[in-house]
Amino acid sequence: MDFSGQDVFGEDYDAPDGAEAEAEGGGGAESGSSSPCSSSSSSAAAYSSSSGRSSSSGDEEEYLDWLEVPASPATGYGYEKEVNRDLFGSDNEEYVKTPARSNYLVPELPPLPNTNNFSRGGGRGGRGPPLLPRPGGHPGGRNNFGQGGRFSYGNGRNVEGFVSDMKLNKNEETLSRKAVAFQEPCEFACYSRVEGGDVYFDDRSLRLFKRNICDYLGEDLNKGFETFIEKRDLGSQGFGDLLACIRNSNLSLQNIHFVTYRNNLNKILATAYLKDPWKMGVHKRNGVVYLDVHKLPERPQSEIERRRCFWGYSFENLATENSVDEGGRGIDANKEYCSVIKTKLGAHRIIMGAEMDCCDATDDGRQFYVELKTSRELEYHTVEKYEKEKLLRFWIQSFLAGVSYVVVGFRNDAGVLVRAERLTTKDIAQKVKAKNIWQGDVCLAFAEEVLCWLYSTVKENGDYILQFVHPFQRLELLLAQSPCPEAISQHVEQLSGATH
Numbered sequence: 001m002d003f004s005g006q007d008v009f010g011e012d013y014d015a016p017d018g019a020e021a022e023a024e025g026g027g028g029a030e031s032g033s034s035s036p037c038s039s040s041s042s043s044a045a046a047y048s049s050s051s052g053r054s055s056s057s058g059d060e061e062e063y064l065d066w067l068e069v070p071a072s073p074a075t076g077y078g079y080e081k082e083v084n085r086d087l088f089g090s091d092n093e094e095y096v097k098t099p100a101r102s103n104y105l106v107p108e109l110p111p112l113p114n115t116n117n118f119s120r121g122g123g124r125g126g127r128g129p130p131l132l133p134r135p136g137g138h139p140g141g142r143n144n145f146g147q148g149g150r151f152s153y154g155n156g157r158n159v160e161g162f163v164s165d166m167k168l169n170k171n172e173e174t175l176s177r178k179a180v181a182f183q184e185p186c187e188f189a190c191y192s193r194v195e196g197g198d199v200y201f202d203d204r205s206l207r208l209f210k211r212n213i214c215d216y217l218g219e220d221l222n223k224g225f226e227t228f229i230e231k232r233d234l235g236s237q238g239f240g241d242l243l244a245c246i247r248n249s250n251l252s253l254q255n256i257h258f259v260t261y262r263n264n265l266n267k268i269l270a271t272a273y274l275k276d277p278w279k280m281g282v283h284k285r286n287g288v289v290y291l292d293v294h295k296l297p298e299r300p301q302s303e304i305e306r307r308r309c310f311w312g313y314s315f316e317n318l319a320t321e322n323s324v325d326e327g328g329r330g331i332d333a334n335k336e337y338c339s340v341i342k343t344k345l346g347a348h349r350i351i352m353g354a355e356m357d358c359c360d361a362t363d364d365g366r367q368f369y370v371e372l373k374t375s376r377e378l379e380y381h382t383v384e385k386y387e388k389e390k391l392l393r394f395w396i397q398s399f400l401a402g403v404s405y406v407v408v409g410f411r412n413d414a415g416v417l418v419r420a421e422r423l424t425t426k427d428i429a430q431k432v433k434a435k436n437i438w439q440g441d442v443c444l445a446f447a448e449e450v451l452c453w454l455y456s457t458v459k460e461n462g463d464y465i466l467q468f469v470h471p472f473q474r475l476e477l478l479l480a481q482s483p484c485p486e487a488i489s490q491h492v493e494q495l496s497g498a499t500h
Contacts (some may be wrong), residue, residue, distance in 0.1 A: 003227075004459075005392040007185045008076075016099055020418065027338075032335060036114075043140050044286075048242055049108060050053070050336050052340070055401065055499075059227075059289070061438050066126065088332040091474045097483050104143065104278065105213075105221055105392055111499045118366075119325075122386060127366070136399045157369060158223055159476060159478060159480075160478070161465075161478040161479035161480075161481065162476065162477075162478055163457070163464060163477045163478060163479055164453075164457045165378075165474040165475060165476050165477065166450065166453045166471065166474060166475040166477075167448075167474045168271075168472075168473060168474060168475075170446075170449075172272075172439070172442050175272070175441075175442045175446055176439055176441055176442050176445070177446075178441075178445040179441070180345065180346050180441070180444045180448045181344070181345075181346060182343070182344070182345055182346075183343050183344035183345075184343070184402060185341045185342070185343045185400070185401055185402035186341065186342050186343065187339050187340065187341050188249055188251060188341070188342055189246065189248070189249040189251070189337050189340040190202070190203050190206075190245070190337065190338060190339050190340055191202065191241060191242075191245040191337075191340070191400070192204045192205030192206070192336070192337050192338075192368060193205060193334065193335060193336045193338075194335055195332055195334075195335055197334065199241050199244070199245075201245055201248050202318065202413070203337060205336060205337040206301065206337040206356065206358070206359055207316075207320035207321065207337070207357070207358040207359075208321040208358060208359060208360070208406070209319060209320060209321070209358045209359065209360040209362070209370045210318070210320060210321055210360075210405060213318065213319045213407065213409070213420050214419075214420055215435075216318050216319075216417060217418065217419060218414070218416060218417065219318060219353055219417045220414075220415060220416055220417075221310075221311040221314040221315060221318075221374075221411055221415040221416065222307065222311075222313060222314070222414075222419055223309050223314065223329075223440075224329050224331050224417045225307060225309075225314075226319075226324060227311050227312070227329050227330060227331070228331050228333070229333060230306075230332060230333055231329075231331040231333035231334055232334055233295065235490070236292060236432075236485035236486065236487040237266070237487060238293075238488075239261070239290075239292050239293065239487050239488070240262075240485075240487030240488075240490070240491070242259075242261065242338065242340065242353040243259070243488070243491040244491075245340055245353070246259070246340065247273075247494060248494065249340070249492065250349075251351075252341075253286070253288050253351075253495070254287075255349055256288055256342075256348060256349050256350070256351055257287075257289060257348040257349050257350065257451070257455055258288070258289050258348060258350045258351070258352075258455075259288055259290050259349055259351045259352075260290070260291035260292075260293060260349075260350070260351075260352050260353075260449065261291075261292070261353050261354070262352045262353060262354040262355075262397065262400055262401060262462055263293055264280045264293060265278070265350075265352060265396075265400055265447065266396050266397055266400070267468075268446075268447045268450050268451075269396045269444070269446065269447045269448065270392060270393060270396055270443070270448035271450075271468055271475075272438075272442050272443045272447075273388075273392060273438050273442075273443070273447075274389060274392065275472040276468075277288075277296060277467075277468060277469045277470065277472075278294075278467070278468050279294040279296060279465055279466070279467040279469075280292060280293060280294050280456055280465075280467075281293075281294055281463070281464070281466075281480065281485065282454065282463070282464040282465065282466050282477070282480075283462070283463050283480075283484050283485070283488050284458045284459065284460055284461065284462050285460075285461065285463075285484075285488065285492045286460075286495075287460070289454065289455055290488050291466075292485055294297060294465070296301050307415060308415075311374055311411060311415050312373075313370075313478070315372060315374045315409040315411075315417065316357055316358070316372045317331055318409075318417070319372050319407065319409070319420075319485060320357075320358045320372075321357070330472050330475075337355065337356050338353050338354065338355050338356070339353070339354050339355075339356050339369070339401065340352075340353050340354075341353075341354060341402070343400075343402075343452065345444065345447060345448055346448035346451065346452070347450075347452070348451050348455065352400070352401075354400070354401040355404075356369045356371075356444065357368050357369075357370065357372040358372065368403075368405070369402075369403045369404075370403070370405045370407060371394070371397065371403050371405070371406045371407070372405070372406075372407055372409070373390075373394060373408045373409070374405060374408070374409045374410075374411060375406070375409075375410055375411075376410070376411065376412075376413070377410045377411065377412055377418050377419070378410070385475070387431075387432055387435070387437055388432075388437050388438065391428050391431075391432060392432070392438050392443075394406050394408075394423070394428060395425060395428045395429055395432075396439060396443060398425045398428075398438065399425055399429075403425065404425055404426075405422060405423070405424055405425070406422070406423045406424075406425065406428070407420060407421070407422050407423075408422075408423060420487050450475065453475075454466065454477070457477060458477070463479070463480040463482075463483065463484050464477050464478060465478045465479075465480050465481075465482055
């Protein structure tokens with residue numbers, strides 16, 4: 001595909017023009033609220049500072065009350081003015097006669113109850129959690145740090161094979177001040193997966209967008225559900241197809257830092273605002289870090305959930321020219337077209353594979369990609385979540401691959417298409433930035449910091465798992481419990497054989 005002449009990035013990509021207000025709370029840098037990117041360390045510091053002030057203030061007032069001497073009544077009301085004298089001087093007979101030892105027994109306090117139950121105050125007899133950890137060495141032992149020992153966080157969760165972590169300690173305002181360069185994506189290869197699973201290094205599976213999609217309003221997206229072929233989990237085989245396409249293009253990986261599917265970068269960029277769990281494999285070979293897609297365990301889907309998933313494929317079928325059937329019969333989720341793109345985020349060169357829904361063409365014949373999405377029809381109480389979450393995902397997915405247009409099909413709860421809307425990637429970013437919902441610059445700055453930390457931490461020939469899980473306070477890098485996927489190992493061997 002040719003990306004020349006397109007304004008893909010728009011005004012949202014301009015360097016930040018000053019500190020922005022935080023996403024939540026509306027405060028400035030000194031506001032008591034924190035953005036979704038704030039880390040536990042910053043919150044803990046604020047907590048200890050504020051609680052320290054209130055605690056010392058209360059103790060001081062109590063101490064002053066204890067020292068306070070009632071004021072002497074004014075003279076002329078039957079009282080004589082008190083004479084200043086040294087109460088502890090040698091002329092004070094009562095003080096001199098005080099014995100050195102008291103005749104009273106030392107009082108004994110009842111023992112504190114020994115229980116592991118947390119009381120209303122958070123444990124420790126209702127006084128809250130301890131301010132300092134128990135005496136001892138570094139969590140997990142410094143000798144085991146980075147060597148796969150057991151690491152225990154303050155929340156009591158143990159992590160096997162812990163290597164390193166990246167705390168989310170920068171808020172939105174801090175990240176918005178950081179201008180990160182993002183190179184315009186450039187496609188250098190593509191491949192198609194056809195019915196049956198065969199892969200070809202061409203664009204035979206690429207579909208053409210129907211510009212008259214609005215003629216299909218009122219269409220039932222449930223058509224063809226009974227014959228729908230669901231997507232199979234190819235595991236590392238899918239990543240192997242991407243690597244084979246890269247080898248077929250003869251592109252050198254000598255100066256490449258990351259090879260991945262776009263899906264992994266989507267997760268990283270969205271973590272700047274969203275707290276959705278994810279995992280990915282991390283494997284470094286010959287200076288290149290390969291990010292492999294890992295799926296989290298999922299519960300079996302109900303029929304309505306499967307139908308909602310199908311509605312997306314059904315809309316794609318309606319909105320493209322060379323579809324299988326307008327009635328939806330024979331829709332196969334395994335047929336796909338993937339664009340292979342090179343780009344640069346900050347200092348890191350990236351090669352990524354991105355599945356594309358369809359393409360359109362200008363009057364002069366220049367083609368460009370179009371993303372197709374479905375969403376439930378908006379209501380007044382769902383607009384905020386739509387703009388905060390769905391538009392963020394739409395923008396990230398489109399921006400990373402240089403896609404200029406997103407066509408959204410809105411449906412009702414019965415699966416009937418009620419309207420369609422065309423959005424530009426640039427307009428999405430400008431719209432949400434004007435409402436101070438999220439900023440694309442923040443996502444890019446956050447992702448750049450993650451890639452810098454990740455690339456400098458992983459070791460050559462190392463196999464890891466990068467995860468973002470509850471309580472969503474840090475990114476965790478763990479030693480992989482399984483060997484490097486065969487697809488990556490074979491890819492590296494074939495590259496080595498080609499160079500000798």
